[in-house]
Amino acid sequence: MNPAANPQIYAHRGASFDHPEMSREAYRAAVDQGADGFECDLRLTKDSVLVCWHDATMKRVADYDLVIADSTYSEINSAYPILTLVELLEIALEHRKGLALETKHPVASHGAVERELLKVLDSYKVLIAEAGICISIMSFSWFAIAKLRRSGWNTVYLIPARWLALFSPGYSIGPSVSAIKNLRPTRLRNRKIFVWTANTEEQILLCKSKGIDVMMTDRPAFARAILEGR
Numbered sequence: 001m002n003p004a005a006n007p008q009i010y011a012h013r014g015a016s017f018d019h020p021e022m023s024r025e026a027y028r029a030a031v032d033q034g035a036d037g038f039e040c041d042l043r044l045t046k047d048s049v050l051v052c053w054h055d056a057t058m059k060r061v062a063d064y065d066l067v068i069a070d071s072t073y074s075e076i077n078s079a080y081p082i083l084t085l086v087e088l089l090e091i092a093l094e095h096r097k098g099l100a101l102e103t104k105h106p107v108a109s110h111g112a113v114e115r116e117l118l119k120v121l122d123s124y125k126v127l128i129a130e131a132g133i134c135i136s137i138m139s140f141s142w143f144a145i146a147k148l149r150r151s152g153w154n155t156v157y158l159i160p161a162r163w164l165a166l167f168s169p170g171y172s173i174g175p176s177v178s179a180i181k182n183l184r185p186t187r188l189r190n191r192k193i194f195v196w197t198a199n200t201e202e203q204i205l206l207c208k209s210k211g212i213d214v215m216m217t218d219r220p221a222f223a224r225a226i227l228e229g230r
Contacts, residue, residue, distance in 0.1 A: 006227045007207050007215040010100050011035040012197050013054065017218040021061065022052040024083055027091050033221035037098030037134070037214070039196075040088060044113045049073035050085035050120060054104070069108060085120055093127055098134040100156065100194060100214065105141035114144055118151055136194065136214075138174055145170045156194050172213075177203045183210050201226050 014026025015033050027038055041054040045068060058064040062080035076082050085101070092099050103113045114137070121128070121135060128135060138156040139145050145157045146169035157170035159179070172192040175183070180195055194214040198204045204226045207215040217223045224230075 005211070007195070007212040008036040008098070009034070009220050009223050009227075010037040010039045010098065010194075010214050010216045011220045012039045012216040012218050013041070013052075014038065015218070015220055017199070017222075022054065022083060023081070024087070024091075027083070027088060030220050031091075031095045031097065034224045035097065035220040037100060038088065038092060039100040039102070039216045040083075040085075041102045041104055042085060042113060042117060043068045043104050044107070044109055044116060045073045045076060046070055047072045047074075048112070048116055050113070050116050051076065052083040052085060052088055056104075056107075085117070089120070089124060092133060093124070093131045096131050096133055098136070098214075100136045100138055100216065102138040102158070103141070103144055105139060105144055111144065111147060114148060118148075118153075121153060136172065138194065142169060154192075156192075158196070177206065180206065180210050180212065198223065 011030030013021035015029035016026050019026035019029050022040055030038060040052040042050050043053045044050060053068055056068060058066045058080060064079045066076060066079055103117060136154040136156050137148055138158050140158045145155050148155045149169055154172055155170040156172040156174045157168040158174040172194055174194040174196060177195050177198045192213040195207050195212045196216040198207050198215050198217050199219055204223050208227060
């Protein structure tokens with residue numbers, strides 16, 4: 001039996017082990033560390049700007065009490081240099097890196113984040129095709145992924161347990177790294193598999209042994225070294 005191919009390495013919130021998560025520096029460093037693509041979380045500001053941010057508030061990362069959904073982009077950016085989706089997309093296009101974009105739910109604006117995301121992606125469709133990069137839209141929301149299924153973009157249903165893949169509305173599935181331990185090295189219903197988040201040597205080698213397609217990690221350089229036996 002031939003050894004499994006190496007999974008693609010996507011920098012989880014950028015090279016976030018070494019740099020502030022989802023910062024410009026983290027994504028630039030991910031390029032230098034040999035990542036094949038970027039992962040990020042998306043939230044919508046009060047004035048409908050898509051920003052790369054995981055939490056509902058800025059407290060944990062930036063120590064500000066601002067709520068993303070209740071604040072304008074200008075207010076947020078004045079408090080902390082936050083990256084927009086457009087800025088991240090420009091970096092991805094420049095360096096020909098794939099993108100795995102997670103829309104956060106539940107949110108008061110419901111499907112507005114996906115509608116704005118599709119507007120941005122559609123406006124860059126020609127450039128994305130010319131760059132030859134893969135764009136995937138991810139979410140833990142079954143309804144969000146179901147609505148996006150016919151958007152033309154790859155969709156990834158993020159799941160905490162493997163069995164939930166049987167009910168996935170997405171073209172791809174996204175189990176946690178702990179959920180793939182008993183996964184047979186074959187595709188579930190021929191879907192691509194995106195795994196989050198592999199940071200230890202054991203987790204990285206597990207992704208390789210299971211034939212995972214995309215592995216998200218905070219440590220792109222470390223993951224590359226492990227996969228290449230360095």
